[in-house]
Amino acid sequence: MTVSPNLALNQLVDQRRANGESLVHLAFGEARLPVLPELARQLAEGARRTAYGPIAGGESARAAVAGYFSRRRLPTSADQVVLAPGSKALLMALQLAVPGDVVLPRPAWNSYAAQAGYAGKQVIGVPIPAACGGVPDPAALRRAVRAARARGRDPRLLVLTLPDNPTGTLAPPSLVREVCAVAAAEDLLIVSDEIYRDLVHDPVATPFLSPAEVAPERTVVTSGLSKSLGIGGWRVGVARFPVGERGQRLRDAVVSVASEVWSTLAGPMQHVAEYVYAEPPEIRDRLAAGVRLHGAVARAVHDVFTRSGATCRPPTGGFYVYPDFEPVRGRLADHGIAGSAELGRRLLDDSGVVVLPGHLLGDEPRGLRFKAATSLLYGDEDQQRQALAADDPVRLPHVSAVLARLEEAVTRLPPTRS
Amino acid sequence: MTVSPNLALNQLVDQRRANGESLVHLAFGEARLPVLPELARQLAEGARRTAYGPIAGGESARAAVAGYFSRRRLPTSADQVVLAPGSKALLMALQLAVPGDVVLPRPAWNSYAAQAGYAGKQVIGVPIPAACGGVPDPAALRRAVRAARARGRDPRLLVLTLPDNPTGTLAPPSLVREVCAVAAAEDLLIVSDEIYRDLVHDPVATPFLSPAEVAPERTVVTSGLSKSLGIGGWRVGVARFPVGERGQRLRDAVVSVASEVWSTLAGPMQHVAEYVYAEPPEIRDRLAAGVRLHGAVARAVHDVFTRSGATCRPPTGGFYVYPDFEPVRGRLADHGIAGSAELGRRLLDDSGVVVLPGHLLGDEPRGLRFKAATSLLYGDEDQQRQALAADDPVRLPHVSAVLARLEEAVTRLPPTRS
Numbered sequence: 001m002t003v004s005p006n007l008a009l010n011q012l013v014d015q016r017r018a019n020g021e022s023l024v025h026l027a028f029g030e031a032r033l034p035v036l037p038e039l040a041r042q043l044a045e046g047a048r049r050t051a052y053g054p055i056a057g058g059e060s061a062r063a064a065v066a067g068y069f070s071r072r073r074l075p076t077s078a079d080q081v082v083l084a085p086g087s088k089a090l091l092m093a094l095q096l097a098v099p100g101d102v103v104l105p106r107p108a109w110n111s112y113a114a115q116a117g118y119a120g121k122q123v124i125g126v127p128i129p130a131a132c133g134g135v136p137d138p139a140a141l142r143r144a145v146r147a148a149r150a151r152g153r154d155p156r157l158l159v160l161t162l163p164d165n166p167t168g169t170l171a172p173p174s175l176v177r178e179v180c181a182v183a184a185a186e187d188l189l190i191v192s193d194e195i196y197r198d199l200v201h202d203p204v205a206t207p208f209l210s211p212a213e214v215a216p217e218r219t220v221v222t223s224g225l226s227k228s229l230g231i232g233g234w235r236v237g238v239a240r241f242p243v244g245e246r247g248q249r250l251r252d253a254v255v256s257v258a259s260e261v262w263s264t265l266a267g268p269m270q271h272v273a274e275y276v277y278a279e280p281p282e283i284r285d286r287l288a289a290g291v292r293l294h295g296a297v298a299r300a301v302h303d304v305f306t307r308s309g310a311t312c313r314p315p316t317g318g319f320y321v322y323p324d325f326e327p328v329r330g331r332l333a334d335h336g337i338a339g340s341a342e343l344g345r346r347l348l349d350d351s352g353v354v355v356l357p358g359h360l361l362g363d364e365p366r367g368l369r370f371k372a373a374t375s376l377l378y379g380d381e382d383q384q385r386q387a388l389a390a391d392d393p394v395r396l397p398h399v400s401a402v403l404a405r406l407e408e409a410v411t412r413l414p415p416t417r418s
Numbered sequence: 419m420t421v422s423p424n425l426a427l428n429q430l431v432d433q434r435r436a437n438g439e440s441l442v443h444l445a446f447g448e449a450r451l452p453v454l455p456e457l458a459r460q461l462a463e464g465a466r467r468t469a470y471g472p473i474a475g476g477e478s479a480r481a482a483v484a485g486y487f488s489r490r491r492l493p494t495s496a497d498q499v500v501l502a503p504g505s506k507a508l509l510m511a512l513q514l515a516v517p518g519d520v521v522l523p524r525p526a527w528n529s530y531a532a533q534a535g536y537a538g539k540q541v542i543g544v545p546i547p548a549a550c551g552g553v554p555d556p557a558a559l560r561r562a563v564r565a566a567r568a569r570g571r572d573p574r575l576l577v578l579t580l581p582d583n584p585t586g587t588l589a590p591p592s593l594v595r596e597v598c599a600v601a602a603a604e605d606l607l608i609v610s611d612e613i614y615r616d617l618v619h620d621p622v623a624t625p626f627l628s629p630a631e632v633a634p635e636r637t638v639v640t641s642g643l644s645k646s647l648g649i650g651g652w653r654v655g656v657a658r659f660p661v662g663e664r665g666q667r668l669r670d671a672v673v674s675v676a677s678e679v680w681s682t683l684a685g686p687m688q689h690v691a692e693y694v695y696a697e698p699p700e701i702r703d704r705l706a707a708g709v710r711l712h713g714a715v716a717r718a719v720h721d722v723f724t725r726s727g728a729t730c731r732p733p734t735g736g737f738y739v740y741p742d743f744e745p746v747r748g749r750l751a752d753h754g755i756a757g758s759a760e761l762g763r764r765l766l767d768d769s770g771v772v773v774l775p776g777h778l779l780g781d782e783p784r785g786l787r788f789k790a791a792t793s794l795l796y797g798d799e800d801q802q803r804q805a806l807a808a809d810d811p812v813r814l815p816h817v818s819a820v821l822a823r824l825e826e827a828v829t830r831l832p833p834t835r836s
Contacts, residue, residue, distance in 0.1 A: 003670070003673055003677045004677035004678050014472070027469075032710040035468045039465070040462070043686060044462035048453060048458070049651055050649045050650070050652060051450065052653045054432070055422075055425050086681055088679065088680065089679055089680050111677075115678050118678065119515050138788065233468045233684065233685035234468060235680065235683075252421070256421045256422070257536065259529075260422050260533050262507050263650070265653075266653045268686070269684060318462050
């Protein structure tokens with residue numbers, strides 16, 4: 001039983017920084033942005049909500065969330081919605097509520113597998129396609145499910161991430177349709193983690209299709225405010241359940257877990273959620289500014305890695321990239337780096353760069369891959385404001401300085417262009 | 419998989435009231451009191467805490483909680499403290515973190531057993547003594563643990579509730595010592611749920627001894643702000659772990675669960691906790707006023723039940739009573755009431771009185787017992803203010819009216835004094 005590695009690394013960074021060390025922290029998916037003043041006002045106004053209230057969240061907050069989904073081609077009634085202290089809690093409840101084992105893309109966000117362990121489930125990892133992450137390769141998915149059943153396992157749940165953490169990519173509609181078809185053929189329930197949905201960098205170039213549009217009767221969507229508005233510390237998550245009897249049963253089961261684990265989302269946070277999910281103009285403006293910033297810096301970090309010899313899927317959503325140093329394996333091996341653990345350690349020891357090695361995300365330990373979160377590169381609060389407002393945030397001195405340091409770090413790895 | 423019955427009944431009451439029905443709601447342990455203005459100010463001030471921060475809670479909040487315990491004869495450092503969205507989440511994490519089965523007093527708060535189910539544990543229920551609840555009878559505890567081991571079970575965890583929910587009584591120090599001795603002899607880890615600790619009605623008449631004072635190396639204490647300050651809807655819980663290697667390991671395991679289930683307590687709520695656990699005068703004053711009110715009304719409800727022929731332990735902490743209509747079983751049976759389910763249903767159907775039948779708390783289904791929470795009898799917000807300020811809240815017209823209605827309801831049960 002170990003602490004979630006991303007949160008653990010985040011604490012390690014805080015400690016080492018407190019000791020005066022200068023680190024480039026790429027190991028934690030926090031959209032660190034100044035809090036929008038209106039959010040603070042809503043929180044204060046929500047103070048009067050001291051009663052427990054309904055487990056799933058109050059009617060008005062659930063109605064606001066239903067409106068949010070309905071405006072995204074997912075017609076939703078308030079009855080289909082459950083709020084919780086973070087979408088993580090909802091993902092855990094889903095794993096407790098649905099029997100059988102769980103299928104995950106490989107790599108995937110580290111908490112899915114850890115939660116499976118607490119829920120007594122086995123994880124069936126399926127490689128992602130070359131083009132994007134967050135979904136398994138459809139043919140490999142079918143094979144893996146059948147192989148698992150043949151050896152007595154009981155895969156029932158498939159978790160997808162759109163856009164993806166850790167690769168920062170969005171699965172295209174055609175691929176979503178293929179994966180949903182396999183899920184339907186194999187009778188898997190889909191959990192579509194869409195917490196980065198509003199952070200697609202260019203929704204025209206990379207259109208978003210939710211599995212809930214393709215397989216509405218078998219898809220639960222989870223989301224929250226941590227990533228889009230940078231209020232991870234406020235812990236606001238939501239889930240949208242399918243209509244129909246199956247959806248109702250599943251929602252009831254999750255509400256039962258909720259009633260025994262967290263009771264309800266804190267009333268003041270429900271008040272905040274009600275405001276945000278109505279999507280007033282100031283929220284839409286902040287989202288747009290955030291997306292611009294996240295996209296620009298993620299692309300710049302992607303370019304740093306590819307210049308250093310790695311391959312890397314171009315990021316299209318969220319604030320992650322997932323470089324692969326396989327092309328320079330020979331040279332890295334000459335210097336004792338044969339897998340993701342060593343790669344991560346070397347970057348930390350030699351250059352003070354903190355990344356999340358791929359093996360912690362279910363990836364092959366001998367892969368030379370890691371996740372880099374690019375959202376902690378925006379500087380202190382004033383610098384974050386500048387970055388949000390800048391036409392080209394990458395050219396801001398404090399951002400370009402950290403990018404230069406990162407480039408030096410990956411270049412200092414056994415030389416790739418000497 | 420069913421919704422926690424207390425929360426479910428609470429929702430049912432809300433629905434039936436919305437339909438115009440007049441109910442006396444005794445089935446939900448919510449200390450419904452107006453929010454203290456300073457709490458709202460602290461929440462607003464905490465809005466700037468948008469980052470995830472440490473899983474266990476920030477250093478300053480943990481230090482404040484450590485101070486709270488240290489002032490209660492439990493010397494505590496910040497490292498021993500974990501905050502969470504409610505003590506319920508911490509109790510669940512403890513059940514996930516500790517292997518083996520769980521021993522519960524019978525009756526006990528309904529969520530302990532439900533959580534055990536989610537954690538894959540079996541429940542070993544042990545009857546409470548005649549004098550008080552929240553702890554099992556020590557001799558019965560020893561027998562039950564040994565019998566469970568003899569049939570292949572693995573009891574490892576003992577949950578105690580001081581003061582108790584559902585009986586509203588506080589186990590005396592001598593009994594706590596006896597139970598701790600059995601726990602030590604049988605190597606059980608003790609979880610001492612002390613969420614009602616600051617609601618002991620008369621700490622001189624019924625002194626509080628924590629199992630953590632008696633068996634410090636094997637006792638985890640949980641608590642929170644939901645009951646003492648009536649802010650259940652804000653979801654603030656805390657746990658205090660033992661010092662030493664075993665305590666450290668257990669704390670780490672709970673923090674691991676936390677990292678995968680709820681990440682951290684919301685930052686603004688940590689800010690509130692930091693303020694409250696420092697126990698400034700206005701908090702102490704509110705607590706004192708709350709205790710006076712809870713004690714007076716709980717005793718009045720106790721008297722209503724005993725006048726109607728039930729036996730009932732006199733309440734000494736919190737805001738519950740747990741009457742037993744065994745003395746009038748014959749007369750109840752003549753009218754088709756042979757167990758707690760029928761008793762609860764009859765009270766609801768005949769008189770609109772909502773209680774939590776004992777079988778939902780692990781008690782014998784054929785017992786004629788139920789839990790009555792007395793904290794929802796204080797009226798609307800203005801009436802709650804009057805009740806908090808009153809010398810004798812039971813004589814306030816709105817309180818005495820509901821007590822009279824309750825007395826009529828239990829008298830209308832097959833006549834007990836005809």
